[in-house]
Amino acid sequence: MPGELFRLMKQSIIDGDPEAARELSLRALGEGISPLDAINNGFVPGLHVVGQQFEQGEMFLPDLVLAGEAMKAATSTLEPEIHKVGATRETLGKVILGTVKGDIHEIGKTLVGTMLSASGFEVFDLGVDVPFDTFALKAKEVNANIVGVSALLTTTMTGQKNVVDALERHGLRPHVKFIVGGAPVTQSWANEIGADGYGKDALAAVALAKRLVGV
Amino acid sequence: MQASLQLLEPSLIDRILAEAFELIHQRGVTVQAPEAVELLASAGARVENGLAHIPESLARKAIETVPRDFSLHTRAGEPVVRYGAGRVHFDPGSSCVHVLDPDTLEHRMSQSADLVRLVQIAEQLPQYAAQSTAVVCNEVPKEIGDLYRLFLVLWYSDKPVVTGAFSPRTVPAMIDLLASDSGGHAALRQKPRAVFDVCPSPPLHWSEFAAQNMVDLARAWVPAEIVSMPLAGAAAPVTLAGAVVQHAAECISGITIHQLAQPGAPLVWGGAPAIFDMRSGITPMGAIETTMLNVSCAQVAKSLGLPTHGYLLGSDSKLVDAQSGQESGLAAIMGALGGINMISGAGMLDSLACHSAEKLVLDAETIAMAQRALQGVQARTETLALDMFAKAGAQGDFLKIPETRKLFRLEQHIPSKVIDRGSLHSWEQGGKKDTFARARERVQELISSYKRPKISSSVEQSLHAMMGELATRAGMHHLPGV
Numbered sequence: 001m002p003g004e005l006f007r008l009m010k011q012s013i014i015d016g017d018p019e020a021a022r023e024l025s026l027r028a029l030g031e032g033i034s035p036l037d038a039i040n041n042g043f044v045p046g047l048h049v050v051g052q053q054f055e056q057g058e059m060f061l062p063d064l065v066l067a068g069e070a071m072k073a074a075t076s077t078l079e080p081e082i083h084k085v086g087a088t089r090e091t092l093g094k095v096i097l098g099t100v101k102g103d104i105h106e107i108g109k110t111l112v113g114t115m116l117s118a119s120g121f122e123v124f125d126l127g128v129d130v131p132f133d134t135f136a137l138k139a140k141e142v143n144a145n146i147v148g149v150s151a152l153l154t155t156t157m158t159g160q161k162n163v164v165d166a167l168e169r170h171g172l173r174p175h176v177k178f179i180v181g182g183a184p185v186t187q188s189w190a191n192e193i194g195a196d197g198y199g200k201d202a203l204a205a206v207a208l209a210k211r212l213v214g215v
Numbered sequence: 216m217q218a219s220l221q222l223l224e225p226s227l228i229d230r231i232l233a234e235a236f237e238l239i240h241q242r243g244v245t246v247q248a249p250e251a252v253e254l255l256a257s258a259g260a261r262v263e264n265g266l267a268h269i270p271e272s273l274a275r276k277a278i279e280t281v282p283r284d285f286s287l288h289t290r291a292g293e294p295v296v297r298y299g300a301g302r303v304h305f306d307p308g309s310s311c312v313h314v315l316d317p318d319t320l321e322h323r324m325s326q327s328a329d330l331v332r333l334v335q336i337a338e339q340l341p342q343y344a345a346q347s348t349a350v351v352c353n354e355v356p357k358e359i360g361d362l363y364r365l366f367l368v369l370w371y372s373d374k375p376v377v378t379g380a381f382s383p384r385t386v387p388a389m390i391d392l393l394a395s396d397s398g399g400h401a402a403l404r405q406k407p408r409a410v411f412d413v414c415p416s417p418p419l420h421w422s423e424f425a426a427q428n429m430v431d432l433a434r435a436w437v438p439a440e441i442v443s444m445p446l447a448g449a450a451a452p453v454t455l456a457g458a459v460v461q462h463a464a465e466c467i468s469g470i471t472i473h474q475l476a477q478p479g480a481p482l483v484w485g486g487a488p489a490i491f492d493m494r495s496g497i498t499p500m501g502a503i504e505t506t507m508l509n510v511s512c513a514q515v516a517k518s519l520g521l522p523t524h525g526y527l528l529g530s531d532s533k534l535v536d537a538q539s540g541q542e543s544g545l546a547a548i549m550g551a552l553g554g555i556n557m558i559s560g561a562g563m564l565d566s567l568a569c570h571s572a573e574k575l576v577l578d579a580e581t582i583a584m585a586q587r588a589l590q591g592v593q594a595r596t597e598t599l600a601l602d603m604f605a606k607a608g609a610q611g612d613f614l615k616i617p618e619t620r621k622l623f624r625l626e627q628h629i630p631s632k633v634i635d636r637g638s639l640h641s642w643e644q645g646g647k648k649d650t651f652a653r654a655r656e657r658v659q660e661l662i663s664s665y666k667r668p669k670i671s672s673s674v675e676q677s678l679h680a681m682m683g684e685l686a687t688r689a690g691m692h693h694l695p696g697v
Contacts, residue, residue, distance in 0.1 A: 060493035062448070104416055107449050111496055154312055154351050154360070155381045183568065184312050201496060
């Protein structure tokens with residue numbers, strides 16, 4: 001009975017348990033439950049709980065990150081089945097993320113990715129030390145809505161400007177939104193390089209991304 | 216007895232080192248500079264898929280050749296900073312991107328004038344044994360940002376400098392500036408004035424720049440300070456002991472690269488280890504665990520007899536307030552008692568992002584108190600109390616006796632007016648000022664009393680000419696702050 005299964009799915013996200021999430025996804029497929037139904041009514045409510053508790057200060061980053069991992073385990077198990085029947089999962093939009101060339105700092109960018117996925121965006125994380133053009137090429141390839149570039153160093157932050165230039169060169173602006181983040185980044189820097197926004201932390205990045213896609 | 220604080224049992228230090236040696240050998244360390252990789256490989260490290268596997272015997276041999284102590288010198292050649300040998304020094308934090316505006320309380324982008332102000336203040340406070348290149352000068356082209364900061368510090372200070380480069384391109388020019396100030400490269404090598412911070416990336420990653428910087432500094436015989444920064448729970452194990460293992464592994468692998476490039480070149484086991492705030496994702500410099508990590512990492516180095524550095528006194532508060540006082544106070548006392556040779560971070564707010572001149576003068580008071588605690592309780596007189604009782608007479612009037620006048624300055628740290636110990640009445644009469652208001656006044660006093668050190672005109676001309684040429688090449692046609 002899906003009710004009980006959905007409850008367990010929700011709990012697997014709250015517990016941050018990727019193994020359980022994968023098993024429950026397989027069980028749902030075995031029982032003939034629609035994979036879209038499993039994601040939207042089983043797992044996503046768990047994400048809502050985690051997001052809410054995080055904002056209230058009752059859950060912390062490790063809870064959030066592991067909830068994200070559990071969600072990833074569920075969607076990677078269920079999505080091939082969704083594609084098989086020709087359906088697509090509705091997301092809030094596609095976001096390309098990466099840390100700019102010359103910079104290998106990962107944590108902030110990965111957190112933003114986790115938070116965006118958890119909030120319903122489809123995230124393409126290009127990793128660290130990403131060449132400027134790669135952002136534009138990937139954005140073109142997947143028809144992205146937003147490109148987000150992280151930089152932790154004052155010396156690599158200038159690379160964010162090169163990325164927005166690359167987006168221009170590839171004719172992606174202004175319909176692909178461009179956002180920046182990282183410790184030395186400020187709103188005035190974002191304005192200076194013509195970014196569409198800056199988030200001071202992962203939560204702010206989610207709010208910004210939602211605003212930019214009109215949610 | 217000098218007071219001291221130890222957080223690690225000897226058996227725990229043994230386990231930390233054993234795991235650190237195992238990590239750099241079994242798991243390996245990412246080393247991206249070809250020259251450093253070559254040094255490691257030809258000395259017997261196995262290099263596969265960008266990971267250098269460093270055998271313990273090779274690392275131990277490198278540790279043996281690190282000098283146990285060395286000094287940094289003033290412009291006049293006085294060895295005022297002694298790394299190793301149980302000494303504790305403090306310097307202001309480095310590389311902030313903001314300063315706290317004392318009028319508006321805004322965190323605004325830092326510029327050359329802000330660096331000059333901070334240097335002028337630190338120059339007059341004996342609590343700061345060294346200067347630092349405290350803030351980024353945002354109006355200066357980024358490609359010369361690091362060397363311009365060093366130039367300004369040399370221009371306005373006689374003290375030693377804790378500094379660092381932002382890219383491999385500027386390192387030779389920075390060393391040339393220092394050499395020009397010291398009277399040539401040989402003189403600089405003999406009496407180094409600056410130490411360069413070099414940061415591996417957690418976990419266990421020496422970027423091309425960091426690894427090459429270690430090699431270049433060693434060959435130039437310019438002291439290097441490893442600033443390893445495990446972030447416990449994010450880019451390092453969440454346990455303090457686990458993060459200390461990672462810190463040791465990063466330092467030991469750095470030492471191996473450095474000493475292979477030039478055995479005997481001066482080097483510091485340092486860092487900015489911190490926990491990771493699980494709510495905000497920042498690195499809380501004011502957390503007690505961050506302080507515990509710094510003290511523990513230094514304790515591991517001491518067990519090997521190596522010079523030490525730590526990053527303390529930075530506060531996470533955005534203002535000079537009760538939180539910043541509490542955080543910096545705890546860190547100063549623990550860092551001092553932990554016997555860390557150089558403690559960087561005074562003046563900092565907002566983790567490591569913002570500098571405040573007002574906090575710098577307040578931290579100086581905290582540091583003086585920590586240094587006092589470090590001296591411990593001493594028997595300064597033949598009898599501890601009996602003779603003084605005999606002299607004080609039946610009334611016990613100790614204010615009158617010569618010992619009091621002779622010894623009170625040794626026994627007591629006399630704070631500046633930043634610390635209010637007056638009566639309620641005098642506080643009311645003085646305008647009911649809080650700490651921040653008193654610190655602002657002290658900053659004004661120090662700025663007015665500052666006198667630029669005398670620099671010989673030939674040195675001054677050569678510094679100015681070198682910097683002028685580098686600036687012009689970067690498209691900056693004047694020297695801001697000069």
